[in-house]
Amino acid sequence: MTTATTAAPPAQADASGSTSPLRDLWQHHRRFRPRVVAAVAATTVNTAADVAPELLLGVAVDVVVRGSDSFAATFFGVEGRFGQLLIIALLNVVVWVVESATDYAASILWRGLAQSVEHDLRVETYANVQDLDVSWHEGSAPGRVLSVVSDDVNQLERFLDTGARVILHTFWTVVFVGAVFAATSWTMTLLAFLPVPVIVIGSIAFQRRLEPLYAAVRARAGDVSATIATNLGGLTTIKAFTAEKREVERVREVSDGYRDANLRAIRWSSAFVPLIRMAILAGFTSTLLLGGWLTINGRLEVGLYTVLVFMTQRLLWPLTDVGQTLDLYQRAMASTRRIFALLRERGEQQPGTGVLAPPVRGGVELRGVRFGYADGPDVLRGLDLVVPAGQTHAVVGTTGAGKSSLLRLVLRFSDPREGQVLLDGTDVRELGWDALRGAIGYVSQDVFLFHGTVRDNLAYGRVDATDEQVREAARLAEADGFISALPQGYDTVVGERGQTLSGGQRQRIALARAILRDPALLVLDEATSAVDTETEAAIQRSLAAVTASRTALVVAHRLSTVRDADRIWVLSEGRVAEAGSHDELVAAGGIYAGLWAVQIGEAAGVVGAAR
Incomplete structure (x- = not known):
């Protein structure tokens, strides 16, 4: 008996982590330090x-005013004013060259860092999401996950690209300018720096206020992405039920929520800049008046007064960008929390380390399996089922009997609450993903084809396949004929999800894709439920050919598809109700016989109506 391992519901992507976002970034990206x-x-x-x-401007003014008594004359030992100005001009050239070179270097380093972090986080979050259990994805809106992997990662990149540099530049400006003031006049220093505590305290207060506001903004952005992604995926259903106006209103509602959340944050962040400007005005006015008074009364040199006036502007004016940078910072930190919350998600199912002993035969056995979804009731109840290697077995039953759930356990998309699922006698939980799923060829009811060529889709499970191997698989699936008739044959590009192909064509491509993998076990889930009679007959012929040398487990709604199976298992309410060959089950007069009679009757009714 084993413990239940059904996946827990996914955590909210914007849940706050236990550590600060900046610390998470610093710890996570050690190689960028x-x-x-x-x-x-x-x-x-x-x-x-x-x-x-x-500073050089103040020295130059001092030269013009004081001549041979200037600071430059004393420091450089040059008496002539023009000679002093020439030295100052040369120093200014050096300073500008250094400033330009370091500006280029800083820009390259910060922007390159932003791009690298963005790239790494996007790939890591996608890889982690891809590794999470199927049940996690079934309980999570794809649009919200997409919002984190794309929009939130971009938001962090925007801050690292410009915001981090602005903050650091402002910090060093305060330090360097403060050193100049402190060396000149403590009185002037106190007046010039008087607005700084106001700005710092205001920044902290605004940061605390903005933090939950931008967390709400990111959550609403996820709602918008989720709604639009869902609607685009179900566009044909929307059109079929003429629900376009209703869905536009649904998008309008979530977009209104996003807009309102943004407006609340904007109102607070915008109020910060006027506060800073008033503080700057107070500091600049104090320096202008007090410095001027000291200069008029001979207590401060004209050159130093010029330096301090310009330095006050240099000190305080960059602080006007603090509001915008703080806004960018809070958006980025809200996004970073969502990114790392997603990175911390872990699936309940972990792969084993075992491999299957060659040759892999594909025999399947379920022993006392009990299974259900999340906290719901059991779907399978004490199920025992054996599919010997080399045989074709079918699983049938009414809707909700547990047919598709059984296949989930074989593929280990889920784990049983009790019991074991064995492949060639080995518990599937002991096998690595490559060992387990590498031995299985899967054809689902809802066929998924990627945007790309037909060949790319056929070779998806075996990318090293030769053109001849691809064509042979297509021939076995009776797909080569229609593929060759396409405009570019195997190089024809199919749309996303294969929308340019018919349902039967997609189904046969999916079957060929599974065949090309040459699996020991072929698993088909309602492979003929949505195809026409001609396609069903083609798939039946294909199955007869490809299952002759391998194990096959087929879930079917159309019983005509599985009448030649070696054994048919009939499920009812999560248990095996009957088992046997088609003829045996029809003769027994039980559930299967009833299902067969209904399908035969429907077929007869259709024929009669046609006459």
Whole structure:
């Protein structure tokens, strides 16, 4: 007996992690740390070079006003004013060259870092989502997952591209300008820096207020993506039921929610910039008046006064970008929380490490299997079923009997609550994914074809197949004829999900795709339920040919498809009600005989109506 391993419901993608988003990024991307250090160093030197021209301007003014008594004359030992100005001009050229070079380096480093992190996170989140259980995906809206993998990752990239550099540049500006002020006048320093605490405290307050607002924005963005993705996937159903206006209103409602959440965040973030401007005005006015008064009274040199006035603007004006940068930061952190919440998701099902002993025969056995979905009731109840290697067995029954659930267990899309599922005598939970699913060729009721050529779709499970092997598989599935008649034959591009092909054509391509893999076990789930009589006959001929040398497990609604099976299992309410050959079951007069009579009767009724 084994413990239930049905997957838990997926956590919300925007759930907050236990650690800060920045710490998550720092810990997760260790290999980018040297690049971060280099980017920080380049930004630091760039900021210093950016501040230096104001200092040189003050020195130049000092030269013009004081001549041979200027700071430059004393420091460089040059008495002539033009000579002093020439040295200052040369220094200015050096500063501008350094500033330009480090600006280029910082831009390359930060933007390259943003692109690399974006790339890594997109691939990692997709890989993690792909590894999660089928049951996780069935309980999660694809649009919300897409919103995280695409939109949230892009949001983080935008912050790393510009926001991080702006924050660092502002920080070093405050440090360097503060050092100049402190070396000149403590009184002027206090006045110039008076707005800074107001800005810092305001930033913290706004950050705390904006954090939940932008978490709500990202959640509403997920709702929009989920709704649009679902509607595009069901567009034919929408059109068939003339529900276009209703669905437009549904999109309008979720878009209204996204817009309103954004507007609430925008109202708060926009209020931050006027607050900063008023604080800057106070600091700049104080420096202008007090510095001017000190200069007029001979207590401050004209050159230093010029430097301090320009430095005040250099100190305070970049802070006007703090509001916009803070807005970008909060959006990015809300997105980062969603990204790492998705990265922390783990499936309940983990692959084993075992392999199947060659030659793989494909024998299947279910022993005392009990299974249900999530916290729901049992769908399969103590099921025992054996499919000997090399035989073709069918599973039939009314809707809800548990037929497709049985196949999920064989493919290990789910695990049983109790009992075992064995492949060639080995519990499937002990096998690695390649060992288990590599031995199985699967044809589902809802055939999925990728956007690409017919050949690409046929060779999806065996990418190294030769053209002749591809054609042989298509011939066995009786698909070669219609494929060759397509405009570009095997190189014809089919639309997403194969929409340019008929249902029967898609079904035969799916069968050929499974055949090409040369599996030990062929699993078909209602492979003829949505095809016409001609296609059904073609698929039956194909199955007769390809199952002669391999094991086959077939779930069917049309009993004519499986009448030649070695054994037919009839499920009812999750249990085996009957088992035997077609003739034996018809003669027994039980559930199968009743189903057969209904289908034969329907067929007779159709024929009679046609006459």
